[in-house]
Amino acid sequence: MCYRCYWPLRHCWCGSITPMPTRTKFVFLMHPYEFKRVKANTGRLTHLCLRDSELHLGIGFDEHEAVQALINDPQNYPVLLYPGRGARDLSQGELHATDFAGRRLVVFLLDATWRLVRPMFRTSPSLQRLPRIMFSNAAPSRYVIKRQPEPGCLSTLEATHELLLALDRSGLDHYAQPEQLLGLFQRMQEFQLRCTAGNPRGRDRRVGPSAPKERPPVASDAAPKRRRIFPAAVVAVAS
Numbered sequence: 001m002c003y004r005c006y007w008p009l010r011h012c013w014c015g016s017i018t019p020m021p022t023r024t025k026f027v028f029l030m031h032p033y034e035f036k037r038v039k040a041n042t043g044r045l046t047h048l049c050l051r052d053s054e055l056h057l058g059i060g061f062d063e064h065e066a067v068q069a070l071i072n073d074p075q076n077y078p079v080l081l082y083p084g085r086g087a088r089d090l091s092q093g094e095l096h097a098t099d100f101a102g103r104r105l106v107v108f109l110l111d112a113t114w115r116l117v118r119p120m121f122r123t124s125p126s127l128q129r130l131p132r133i134m135f136s137n138a139a140p141s142r143y144v145i146k147r148q149p150e151p152g153c154l155s156t157l158e159a160t161h162e163l164l165l166a167l168d169r170s171g172l173d174h175y176a177q178p179e180q181l182l183g184l185f186q187r188m189q190e191f192q193l194r195c196t197a198g199n200p201r202g203r204d205r206r207v208g209p210s211a212p213k214e215r216p217p218v219a220s221d222a223a224p225k226r227r228r229i230f231p232a233a234v235v236a237v238a239s
Helices: 032-037 043-049 065-072 114-122 156-169 178-197
Strands: 025-030 053-057 076-081 104-111 132-134 153-155 236-238
Touching: 025 032, 025 043, 025 065, 043 053, 043 156, 043 178, 053 065, 065 076, 104 114, 104 156, 153 156, 156 178
Parallel strands: 025 053, 025 104, 076 104, 076 132, 153 236
Antiparallel strands: none
16 A cells, blocks of 8 residues: 555556646645545545645644644635635636735645535634635536536546636646646546446446436425535535
C-alpha cells in the first residue's frame, strides 16, 4: 500500500502526478467515510496534484487547529465552495482581486457526498460564516462509475478543475496544467472499470443516469415535500 495516494503499490498514482503550483491555497475537508470506504475518492488525488493544498479529516472543524489557523490568519482570505443563495459566482466575475486587499485566497472544499456534506456544514459554524463562492456553466460530470444525485453535481476533482478554470479566466490564478486532473480522473475510472469487468456484480452495475420511476399521483391537499435542488449550471461537490 502506498500511504501517500492510498492505492496498492502496483497501482500507485504518485509517479504520474506533477504537483502544480497555484496562487490559491486549496483545503480539502474530507469526511471520514470517504477516507475509509470510498475507493474511488477523488479528493486525495486532487490534493496530490496541487502543490499548495491541505487535506484534513473530520466532520466538525470548529475545534480543528489547522483549519482554524487558516481561517483566522489575517494574511488569508478564506472562502467556502458551497453553491446556493448568497454565493458569489466566479463565472460571472463576482469575486475580484480587490476583495482580497493583498491577502491570499484560501478555498475550503467539503469532500463528501451531499448526504454527508450537509451535516459537515451544519456542525461547523466557522465554515458557515465564511463567504461562499460557486461557479456556473460547468461541463457535465464525467463520472461513469458513479451516478451523481442531481444534474450539475460534480466530483471533488471536477469541481476543483472547474474552479481553477473560473479563477484563471478571471485573472485570479493561473491554471497551468488543466489536462492533468481530468487525465488522472479518466485513468482512475478506466482502472475501476477493468477491475469490475470480470465481476458479475460489477458488470450489472448501472453507471448511467437511472430512469425516473413512476410515482402515484399526490392528492391535491397534500403538502409538497421540500427538496433542495441545485441547477445544472451550479456545482455540487461530491466525491
